[in-house]
Amino acid sequence: MFRGIQFVPPDTKIDFVGFRTITWIVSALLTVGPLLLVWTIGLNMGIDFQGGTLIEIQTKQSPADLGGIRSKVSNLGLGEVQIQEFGAPNAVLIRIASQPTEQEQQQSIAKVKEALGEDVEYRRVEIVGPTISGELIASGTLAVVVAMIGILIYVWFRFEWQFGVAAVASLVHDVTATIGLYSILQLEFNVSSIAAILTIIGYSLNDKVVIFDRVRENLRKYKRMPMVELLDLSINETLSRTVLTHVTTFLALLPFLFFGGEAIYGFALAMVFGIVLTCYSSIFVASPLQLILGMRRDAFSAAPASSKERGTAAARA
Numbered sequence: 419m420f421r422g423i424q425f426v427p428p429d430t431k432i433d434f435v436g437f438r439t440i441t442w443i444v445s446a447l448l449t450v451g452p453l454l455l456v457w458t459i460g461l462n463m464g465i466d467f468q469g470g471t472l473i474e475i476q477t478k479q480s481p482a483d484l485g486g487i488r489s490k491v492s493n494l495g496l497g498e499v500q501i502q503e504f505g506a507p508n509a510v511l512i513r514i515a516s517q518p519t520e521q522e523q524q525q526s527i528a529k530v531k532e533a534l535g536e537d538v539e540y541r542r543v544e545i546v547g548p549t550i551s552g553e554l555i556a557s558g559t560l561a562v563v564v565a566m567i568g569i570l571i572y573v574w575f576r577f578e579w580q581f582g583v584a585a586v587a588s589l590v591h592d593v594t595a596t597i598g599l600y601s602i603l604q605l606e607f608n609v610s611s612i613a614a615i616l617t618i619i620g621y622s623l624n625d626k627v628v629i630f631d632r633v634r635e636n637l638r639k640y641k642r643m644p645m646v647e648l649l650d651l652s653i654n655e656t657l658s659r660t661v662l663t664h665v666t667t668f669l670a671l672l673p674f675l676f677f678g679g680e681a682i683y684g685f686a687l688a689m690v691f692g693i694v695l696t697c698y699s700s701i702f703v704a705s706p707l708q709l710i711l712g713m714r715r716d717a718f719s720a721a722p723a724s725s726k727e728r729g730t731a732a733a734r735a
Contacts, residue, residue: 436646441703455598462600465608467558471544473512491512494526510538587703588699599691622700628659636648671690
């Protein structure tokens with residue numbers, strides 16, 4: 419009978435927890451480093467969070483003369499202006515800094531249209547005021563914080579508080595590293611970026627719960643097995659599911675990254691990075707943290723030791 423391809427052999431025994439000294443240093447850098455990047459470099463806030471005017475145009479010539487458009491718009495005295503190609507070679511996105519009043523905001527749009535003339539097609543014009551952008555920042559931050567608290571409570575009640583703390587700590591690691599990616603590459607940070615972060619949180623949690631569930635099962639099954647061995651056993655037993663799930667999702671996201679265009683490039687890149695990151699954090703961050711947090715075996719109703727485990731314990735004695 420055809421049983422399919424086994425990408426990860428069932429008897430795999432990789433000492434993941436044994437690398438914890440190295441991986442904790444890497445994880446600390448991935449957690450603290452992005453915060454330093456945001457502090458020094460900052461985030462390239464999009465119009466959603468910064469406020470201002472966004473004008474999308476399409477030129478008759480292809481590719482568009484970005485230098486000529488930048489020269490015309492920058493001389494209008496409208497403050498900071500960003501101009502970039504948007505998807506197609508003749509599609510251009512113009513961002514204008516927020517103006518003091520709504521009337522001046524409308525006047526800035528009129529000035530841009532007058533400077534560019536009738537040779538371009540205006541596909542959309544959006545205005546985001548500073549009040550709305552401030553509310554979006556607060557709402558986005560609140561969404562991430564509430565998600566973290568909800569996860570802590572859920573995992574705590576389903577398992578034990580050590581699992582909940584480990585899950586949240588590894589998710590903070592995933593979030594900060596993703597934000598660091600936006601900072602170092604100066605990708606536009608907007609509402610879709612918050613959506614990417616929340617998606618990564620949900621995806622990462624799902625993977626960690628699978629491993630935690632196996633850890634709990636093995637704690638009941640192997641009462642005398644050393645904790646390091648038990649964690650390694652649990653990770654290896656779920657490794658096939660972890661790898662295949664992440665690889666499948668990673669491959670599904672690649673077309674969005676390479677062919678999705680400028681509009682979703684930041685979202686797709688964050689998701690691709692997040693898929694790799696969550697796989698790492700599930701194996702090397704969340705599970706080994708149990709050793710630091712002092713997970714107690716008596717928190718779980720232990721079943722009688724198996725004959726195999728009794729034989730192993732007798733041999734050791």
